[in-house]
Amino acid sequence: MTDVFRTIVNTVAVCAIPMMFVLFLGWGVVKKVKVYEVFVEGAKEGFTTAVRIIPYLVAMLVAIGIFRASGALDLLTRLLGPVTTLIGMPPETLAMAFMRPLSGSGSLGVMTELMKVHGPDSLIGVMASTMYGSSETTFYVLAVYFGSAGIRNTRHAVPVGLIADAAGMLAAVWVVNLLFH
Amino acid sequence: MLNYIWISLIILGILVAAGSDAADELGNTYxxxxxxxxxxxxxxxxxxxxxxxxxxxxxxxxxxxxxxxxxxxxxxxxxxxxxxxxxxxxxxxxxxxxxxxxxxxxxxxxxxxxxxxxxxxxxxxxxxxxxxxxxxxxxxxxxRFVRLKAVTAAALDYAAAAVNISIGLIGVMALWLGVMKVAGEAGLLGIITRALTPLTRRLFPDIPPDHPALASMIMNIAANMLGLNNAATPMGLKAMEELNRLNPRLGTATNAMVTFLAINTGGLVLIPATAIAVRAAAGSANPGIIIGTSIIGSGCATIAGVAASRLLQRLPRYRRQVEADHD
Structure with missing residues (x-):
């Protein structure tokens, strides 16, 4: 079973992008599109989009950087740890739940650290990796996606993103406790 | 709300850093x-x-x-x-x-x-x-002032990192936007969009059923589900730009944009590639064991996000921001 999973995962990881190139560009050739000319035409938007998101990403990452460096996250984890233990969430994984929406590299670091200390197949290791897989870096997505469209007033996007994150984290805790505890 | 969260992260960070340095000073930790x-x-x-x-x-x-x-x-x-x-x-x-x-x-x-x-x-x-x-x-x-110094360094480092990330996106953005343009001209994206119309009509009722934004969104969600983050971001950004063409009030998010973002931050996934890779590197006996649990976790997150976006968009305070122009 393990090997089957691993084979599928590896195959998709290796083949998906080349297959997409073949399918998309090949379809263009079949439909007599001038593939090279059209590709270049589309590609030239890449620069302006990437540059347009810079101010949004600077604003967001600086705030997140300050918050992470201050140690406020440790403080929150220590304060809320006893509460979340009641719902079957080990305090160690709380740092993961807080870090996940803020920073992709930060939550990757937390996950790696937890696996090193507790082992990847321990309850904490499985829960941390499920939490990582159950959500995206909300604030990064918010800054980059809205930045590319020049959106400054995000309306209800932040509460929606945080509700999605909270639901993902709670579901991860619940399902891991159900299956692995 | 982003205004408040943003300023809270900064002020809370600086206050905690100052408090922690003051505690070190009083207890003479060093x-x-x-x-x-x-x-x-x-x-x-x-x-x-x-x-x-x-x-x-x-x-x-x-x-x-x-x-x-x-x-x-x-x-x-x-x-x-x-x-x-x-x-x-x-x-x-x-x-x-x-x-x-x-x-x-x-x-x-x-x-x-x-x-x-x-x-x-x-x-x-x-x-x-x-x-x-x-x-x-x-x-x-x-x-002295260990935390405050760290905060200052982080602010400068992250500002530089933000620019590096953006510049690093140029190449992969250009690549995928080029491929997508070819697929669009060849009519492939239209076929994909039409096949999924029953779904997209319900998720994004404000978007015309043959609009190119739908194709970009579908491609973005599909890439995310397969764990192809490199491909997902360019398609997502393209989708946002196309959604913005339907935006009557530039600079303010539309309902469709927030729903799309909810799907994205929920991160619906079939293969959580990064987590599996880290587990394998940490010596797990069964790295793929989290595939099922991640599908459930991200599924709940996505459903909750989409439901929240549909509910919250009806609140007067958020509705007013998009309707102000029509008054």
Missing amino acids: RNGISLEVRFVVAKRPSPLRSAWEGTIVLSAAEFNSLYGPGSADSAVNQPAMVSVDASGRSTVTMTAGSGTPRLWAEMAKHAADPGRLAATAAPLNPEAEGNALPLRMVVEPI
């Missing part, structure tokens, strides 16, 4: 200005050619913790040190952080005047002393 006695095991005595002692500061974890407080060292201390004597007879101890350095000194060394090298002033060692283990009285250089 024993600034306090004379400590340690055991210096001599390796090389000063000679007429060099006036420095070389050796190692050797202490048990318990001895170190009795100097600095519990938890300062996790294992026995084996700190290489050099004691140099200047012309006026004063001694300076230089300790370079390494594997035998206790946790607290390693932390202090990071913030030392010469990063990585902790300095101390010491009472002169007696060259005539017998034996190899000599008592050394020293005052370690003062360490």
Whole structure:
């Protein structure tokens, strides 16, 4: 079973992008599109989009950087740890739940650290990796996606993103406790 | 709301950093200005050619913790040190952080005047002393404002990182936007969009059923589900730009944009590639075991996000922001 999973995962990881190139560009050739000319035409938007998101990403990452460096996250984890233990969430994984929406590299670091200390197949290791897989870096997505469209007033996007994150984290805790505890 | 969250992250971060530095100062965590006695095991005595002692500061974890407080060292201390004597007879101890350095000194060394090298002033060692283990009285250089310095460094580092990330996106953006343009001209995206119309009509009722934004959104969600993050971001950004063409009020998010974002931050996934890779690297017996749990977790997150976006968009305070133009 393990090997089957691993084979599928590896195959998709290796083949998906080349297959997409073949399918998309090949379809263009079949439909007599001038593939090279059209590709270049589309590609030239890449620069302006990437540059347009810079101010949004600077604003967001600086705030997140300050918050992470201050140690406020440790403080929150220590304060809320006893509460979340009641719902079957080990305090160690709380740092993961807080870090996940803020920073992709930060939550990757937390996950790696937890696996090193507790082992990847321990309850904490499985829960941390499920939490990582159950959500995206909300604030990064918010800054980059809205930045590319020049959106400054995000309306209800932040509460929606945080509700999605909270639901993902709670579901991860619940399902891991159900299956692995 | 982003305004409040953004300023809270900054203010809370700075306040916690200042508070933590104040607590260090009050409790004198780093024993600034306090004379400590340690055991210096001599390796090389000063000679007429060099006036420095070389050796190692050797202490048990318990001895170190009795100097600095519990938890300062996790294992026995084996700190290489050099004691140099200047012309006026004063001694300076230089300790370079390494594997035998206790946790607290390693932390202090990071913030030392010469990063990585902790300095101390010491009472002169007696060259005539017998034996190899000599008592050394020293005052370690003062360490202050550790957190505030870290916060300042983080602000500058992350600003630079933001630009690096954006610039790094140019290549992969150009690649996928080019491929998508070819697929669009060839009519492939139209076929995909039409096939999924029953779904997209319900999720994005404000978007015309054949609009190109739908194709980009579908491609973005599909790439995310397969864990192809490199491909997902360019398609997502393209989708946002196309959604923005339908935006009557530039600079303000539309309902469709927030729903799309909810699907994205929910991160519906079939193959959580990064988590599996980290588990495999950590030596898991079964790295793929989290596939099922991640599908459930991200499924719940996505459903909750989409439901929340549909509910919250009806709230008067959010509705007013898009309707203001029509009044």
